[in-house]
Amino acid sequence: MPGHQPPRGRRPAERKGDVRERAILDTCEALLARKGYEAMTVGDIAQGAGITRGALYFYYGSKQEVVTALVARTVEHLWERSRLTARTDDPREAVTAALRRTVELWNEHGLVMRTAIDLSLTVPPIGELWDHTADLFIAAITAVLERAGVPTGAAPDQAPAMARALCWMIERTFYHASQESREALQEASATCAHIWLTSAGLVA
Amino acid sequence: MPGHQPPRGRRPAERKGDVRERAILDTCEALLARKGYEAMTVGDIAQGAGITRGALYFYYGSKQEVVTALVARTVEHLWERSRLTARTDDPREAVTAALRRTVELWNEHGLVMRTAIDLSLTVPPIGELWDHTADLFIAAITAVLERAGVPTGAAPDQAPAMARALCWMIERTFYHASQESREALQEASATCAHIWLTSAGLVA
């Protein structure tokens, strides 16, 4: 975790396999875009990465494992970005900042994010990854709601429950919009912002 | 469509195949609950319905077709229920009535509804079925919002766009809750009601 372990000499202490691994994940992402999860075969991925099926199984035990690794790589990115987001005291500003960031994430990683959502049910490790990601968002939304004066508590009309519903609204709305176009994503963002602000009592 | 064609004699003019078809769909639903879509095999369904794989292919061309038929049967039910819902003039009442109905639907058909959502991407006919269903809900929500004074128009903070976002919020929230318990569904309903009412301007 802390690591990086800058190679003692000045040349790459990078295993050949590390390069292959990245090639596999990149190919997987490309194929996901071109053919979709179902149609994509282990042979396809191997071929795209310039090796045979047999060799691929040296790295990953199944198609699911490959995709899980891809999702993990992407989701790592999301967490990174969340951590780096500037804190602000004004709830209104927090909402627009959060949604702007979300638009960026979906623009860059929409495909993998949609795949993660689709596979959450069937591939448990992906489900956990995505649940954790959602929890981060929910926590962030909860914080904003509370700062805006929505009471904390377990009741269905208090911050945590509302944050969960708003999170699902955003997830699903962006999920659909990201299949359409950048503009759709932009509008989706505006709509979500409006509902979020209204339900936080921040709109007269 | 109008039909029924009450059998001339007093015996069933019901093809043997009609019974089998129902048996297949019922078995499919049971297996979906027990093993999930991926794990369920055409052989399993056939066996459960008391026939061989070969015979099943006489009725349906693939596992996807079977599930599509099951979704169609269920969705038919949803449309039916929507049509029979009493019209009311008070928006507040309309919201609670709509959500009460939604809770009932998810209680009864949660499994198939979740399956339909999961397969919307990969099985186009199911995608169409579900899109159409969603459109009905969106139209209903739009109507309530407009009656509550939210302006009509294509802008992201006007009725149609908001209705879409609210629909996705409800879908996703209920999707998750229906995996938990009846109580979760009940609370989900309360939270959605609160956000819906607030964003319609119906909560002081």
Add this chain to the structure above:
DNA sequence: ATAAAAATCGACACCGTGTAGACTTTTTTC
């Protein structure tokens, strides 16, 4: 009763998966 239509079966060919064992390349160690 008989002919047509509907339903069922078993066998087969195909395709994707995952594993095993032999072989080659890269890295480490002395």
Add this chain to the structure above:
DNA sequence: GAAAAAAGTCTACACGGTGTCGATTTTTAT
């Protein structure tokens, strides 16, 4: 820089699920 170990790669195979075909039996209509 040679030998040993580790990492990487390949081909071949066995398995399981799919969808199709032609033969056969059962049901329905006349």
